[in-house]
Amino acid sequence: MSFTSTAAAPRTTTAEGTDPQWWRQAAVYQIYPRSFADADGNGIGDLRGITSRVGYLQDLGVDAVWLSPFYPSALADGGYDVDDYRDVDLKIGTLDDFDVMISGLHSAGIRLIVDIVPNHTSDRHEWFLEALQAPKGSPARDRYIFRDGLGETGEQPPSDWTSIFGGPAWTRITEPDGTPGQWFLHSFAKEQPDLNWRNREVHEDFLRTLRFWSDRGVDGFRVDVAHGLSKDLPANLPSQAELDATPKDGAHPIWDRDEVHEIYREWREVFNEYNPPKIGVAEAWVDSARRPKYASAEGLGQAFNFDLLEASFEAEAFRETVAFNLELAAKSGSSSTWVLSNHDVVRHATRYGLPPKADGEEKAGTNWLLNGGASPELQAETGLRRARAASLFELALPGSAYLYQGEELGLHEVAEIPDADRQDPTFFRSPGSSVGRDGCRVPLPWSSEGASFGFGPEHAHLPQPDWFSGHSVQAQDTAEDSTLNMYRRALQLRRELQGEDTLEWIELPGAEGSSTEVLAFRRPGGWICVTNFGEQAVPLPAGEVLVSSQPLRSEVLPGETTVWLREH
Incomplete structure (x- = not known):
């Protein structure tokens, strides 16, 4: 699939000759800017903090950064309540700081995708x-x-x-x-009034915004609530029960209406004005069969696939999820996207260490951590071991891998946040039923000591637990078997080994009796990924070990471990 404009000559905002298909198998690192790095000491992460860590991102080996909202905002919803779509929040920088940041990223070979929030503005807009x-x-x-x-x-x-x-x-x-x-x-917080996308002025203003950031060198856009823009509200509105019972098949009054794709066709025309064309990725929580419309070449180009994030840590669940989503990607002509964590869900190192979900329980959200989030049932070591295995499995898949800041450090969800320090509106609007999403948004630990573990000169805007010290970048930087160095090695290999975005499922010799717990696939170029989802060790296949999620001893693959092998 090639996004080639048939209109006027494209404008070039990045280096000529840049691969227009760069996004198909990119490793994209999500930065939640207020919790990444604080350069000015106000306790809030900022753009200069990001610029100061470009070297870290380059060493990590990511292809692009997805930057969550950095616009002026009252932070009623973590920045997704936008006051001005064409400016930077003064608490985290200026447009000049943005220009310096994107220049630094591009100089390091890292592209930039920015969040855009078209379903609603803030009530201060x-x-x-x-x-x-x-x-x-x-x-x-x-x-x-x-x-x-x-x-x-x-x-x-x-x-x-x-x-x-x-x-x-x-x-x-x-x-x-x-x-x-x-x-x-307001489909979300009362500080986030929904826009009326039947109004032409709304269309035109967002086209202006897309060009504003594209002209500054942005390489793409992550589209928040992409399935919610188009609405058709009758004079007599249905009840909530009637709304819930209405199929989301393209004619629902609020969600995933077919005409939303008319909006994205307009956006695609703007994207194609540039060389290389800009890419869009839809956050669209829709029926999987409807996802290809968002990822089509006439639309945004990609759509988030959250199925792996919601899958249980089991071989059959992972295989079914991957096979199904590769079929969907083929239908759209796009590549699939893979996600295990982001700013809206419990970190996967914690999810995998919790007891199996009960029927009807939220799959990946915050309802697992109730009453302040303390959970004596959390098996932290098991969760991290499974998270490392799942991450290495994900990074071996064809398609784009979207990583969330801190997962490369093996961070768990921070459960021990006092109610007085919480910020997420879901906590305040759902008393007693959800602690919100603050636990995955706690600022990163860069060093093992200090008021904010190197996040900034002073304390961070959300409290960091003492155990962050052992998970910091400093603590893991030179430790050969650390989670950080596993990610670095895997991302380096991912670039070196990358070929066509296809895979071939394989059965391993000697896996009899454990075949239901072992999943293996071959990628073009003669390398394979093998994951043992069971607890017991299995024979290690022949081949040169490239990277493993756990140390390997003898000729066995430990339980809950992934290995990449070059075939002999």
Whole structure:
């Protein structure tokens, strides 16, 4: 698949001759900017902090960085409540700092994908402030989704809908004359009013934003809530129960409507104005069979596949997940994406160390860590051992691997965060049922000592546990068998061995009796990946060991271990 513009001559914002297919098998490292590195000492990570760690990213061996929101924001939702889409939050830098950062990344051969949040703005965005001062039915209000309330005086919300973060999905405003007024829709926090994508002005403003960052050298965009932009709300809104019962087959009132792809066709035209074309990756929590539409060459180009993240640590589950998603990628002409952790879910080192999920329990989210997150049932060593094996399995797969900051250090979820220090709106809007996502967003430990373990000169904006000392970059840098050095070795090999984005499942000789717990595949170039999902050791296949998730002794592959081998 080639994204070649058929319109005007493309503008070049990166080096000529850059492979337009670079993203197909890229290792992309997600940076949550406020928790990566703090250069100015205010306790919040910043762009200059990222620039100071470009050498670390280069040594790690990643191909690209995905930068979570860095825009001006009140942080009602970790930066996903955006005040201004074409600026940088002063607490983490300036546009000049951004330019220096992207120059440093590009000089190190690392591309940059930035988050864009098109489903909603913040309630501090100039458009929303204008809507609050404008009358009912005005063009300013038409950029959002305002409705009259129910009841004699409109005192009840337009529907009983619940937001993703808990609580009502409608909030009432006060009109300019001081009287109670209309209600606005917010699928997430009340500080995140949903945009009305039936308004042409909304389309045009986002096209301007795409060009603004593309002209600054950005290589692609991660699209937040990509399946939520298009909405078709009837005069009489369905109840929450009716909404939940409506199939998400392209005609749902809110989610994954077919016409959302008309928006992304416009975006693709903008992407193709550049040489090489920009890439988009959709965060679209949709039925798997509908994912290829988002990843098509006429649309964003890629879509996140969260299936491996949700799979249990079992050979059959991993094989079925991989086979199914490679088929989906073939349908779209894109490459698959693989994810084990990100800023929204419990880190996989912890997930794999928890008891099996009960029926109906949230698969990868925060409901596993209740009552402050303390869990005496967590088997930390087992979780880390399985996480290393799963990560090495993931990095051997054809397609893009999206890594989350800190997973290369084997970090667990930070459970011991006092309620007074929590920041995630899901914690405040779902009291007693979820501790939120702060546990995977705690600032990284760079050194083994110091007020914030090298994150910055002072304390970090979320408290770091004492055990971070042994997981720091400093503690792992020279330790041959550390998780950090396993990632470095695997990412280096991934570049050296990379061929066509295909694999061949293989059965190993001598694996009788353990075949249900061992998964192996061959990649072009004569190397294989073997994962033992069981607890008991199995015979180690013949071949040159390239990298292993655990130390190998004798001629056996330990339980819960992955190895890459070059075939003889």
